[in-house]
Amino acid sequence: MADEDFSLSPASAPSPSAHFYPFATSPDIIRSHEKDLFLTSNLVQQAQNIIRSLRGARFAHTYSETIKNLTEILYFSLTTLIGNRTLGEEYCDLVQLEDDTLQLPSFIRRAGYIVSSIIVPWILQRIxxxxxxxxxxxxxxxxxxxxxxxxxxxxxxxxxxxxxxxxxxxxxxxxxxxxxxxxxxxxxxxxxxYAVSIATFYFTGAYYHLSKRLWGLRYVFTKKLExxxxxxxxxxxxxxxxxxxxxxxxxxxxxxxxxxxxxxxxxxxxxxxxxxxxxxxxxxNPPTLPLLPASDARYDLSEDSTAIPWIPSGQQSRCTLCLDPFKDPSVTTCGHVFCWTCVRDWVREKPECPLCRQDVLLSKVLPLRG
Incomplete structure (x- = not known):
């Protein structure tokens, strides 16, 4: 959509009262967000299926978070970054504007929104x-x-x-x-x-995302009202x-x-x-406990197959997610055993057992000891 199609700024400083389109309400914004979330989830699932068929299940599971973020970056780069509306915004008849000028967002604001909403949380999650x-x-x-x-x-x-x-x-x-x-x-x-920002959004109907509040991006409703x-x-x-x-x-x-x-x-x-x-x-109440680096495992069956003697050796001592010998083996409520890091990452993304699909909470996953 070209910028001139929605040029809504008069020569003088604009005001919402002089604006032809009303500001979008919270139900419209949430509906648009849920639509985009549904579409990006489908794209992420398809991307993971493609990666799984090309590089295998182990690679797809290891880089599942990377695949998710790259897919979302691609989706918003092909819509928001180049000045088009997302499918959720089109579905709900919303147009994004700058809150101070009531013009279509500049490239800097569009790029800043994508960076602060996807890339910055991704970096923080890793560090x-x-x-x-x-x-x-x-x-x-x-x-x-x-x-x-x-x-x-x-x-x-x-x-x-x-x-x-x-x-x-x-x-x-x-x-x-x-x-x-x-x-x-x-x-x-x-x-x-985030909780305070969402509470403010429910009262004002503006800035559903913290990144939109940071960059001053609001929605207007373009459908004619009775x-x-x-x-x-x-x-x-x-x-x-x-x-x-x-x-x-x-x-x-x-x-x-x-x-x-x-x-x-x-x-x-x-x-x-x-x-x-x-x-x-x-x-x-010990003041300190012996800590291991995040990359080390307390029980690594690849280094010592007798670390947990009651786990049989061979194929039964391998994790079905990473296909390697167990590292800190942990059991789910349904009885299946995986590496702690493997099942933790899986349950955070999908709260279910990778094998039987039974519902699993991360707090219910128990580590096994020798």
Missing amino acids: LPAFRQRLRVKLERSIARQQLKAQQAREGTKPSRKDTSKAPSFFTKLRIQKYILEHLDSITSLSPV ENEQRVGYEVLGVLLVLQIAVQSVLHVKKVGLSLQQEDLETEATHSTGQDDTLIHSIE
């Missing part, structure tokens, strides 16, 4: 696990050093009655680091930002989502407060009795 692992190791070492210093201080000095009656500070370096370590995954996740035709939104869903966020926040604050109170009570009890329970506490 975040390693970043979290390094940060987790540093936090565990720092917490262990601080706990050791606190233990040595308690052993070296006898606390006075004045010290035992003094309440510890609510915010300390140790407590902050413990909190970050315990909630590292959620802190380094964009899910809360005089008595009313357009509804999803404000009720926005209220429900805000309530959900509020309840989760209150429960989280309450949980953290209770854990801090329990920690204060344990500290006061230790000071009052004069008994050092640090050893028992460290056994029950």
Whole structure:
């Protein structure tokens, strides 16, 4: 679609009231998004079938995420990037405009939207696990050093009655680091930002994607409306989502407060009795655990076939997904055994068993031990 077909900007600064087309409502935008999602899912499935027939199932499974992202980039490059509407936008009679000029988006904004909505999340998905692992190791070492210093201080000095009656500070370096370590995954996740953005979208009907909000891209509805035709939104869903966020926040604050109170009570009890329970506490709640690099397996049957002696050798000790000997073998609820990384990646994409297609939750996949 040529840019001049929808040149909607007057000589002066435009305003929505002077605009011929009304802004699209949230149901139209969601319907368009779901249509594009359905089409891209079909394209991804067809691309995976082609790759599977050319390079084999193992290659297709290993690079399934890459195939998905490249297919989506190709789809939006052939539509949004060159200035055309997507099939979902055509299906719902929507046209994308810049929110400040009410003109068709420039090439920079179209390209920026594709990069920020597909490529940036793809890169973050690949680098975040390693970043979290390094940060987790540093936090565990720092917490262990601080706990050791606190233990040595308690052993070296006898606390006075004045010290035992003094309440510890609510915010300390140790407590902050413990909190970050315990909630590292959620802190380094964009899910809360997405939730707030979606709640705002339900109220305003603008910027369904966070990337569209970043680049200032809005939709207008190009279909002619009848005089008595009313357009509804999803404000009720926005209220429900805000309530959900509020309840989760209150429960989280309450949980953290209770854990801090329990920690204060344990500290006061230790000071009052004069008994050092640090050893028992460290056994029950170890400050650090031996960690393996993300690429290493704790049980690798390709290196040691007797690592788990009750798994028979030969073909039965091979994963049906990667066709290699088991690495950290894990069993699903239906009883089938796969490598941990293989079944984890599979269930994240399709929550079902690769063999019998029974529903499988990642939290229900159990690792096997010798």
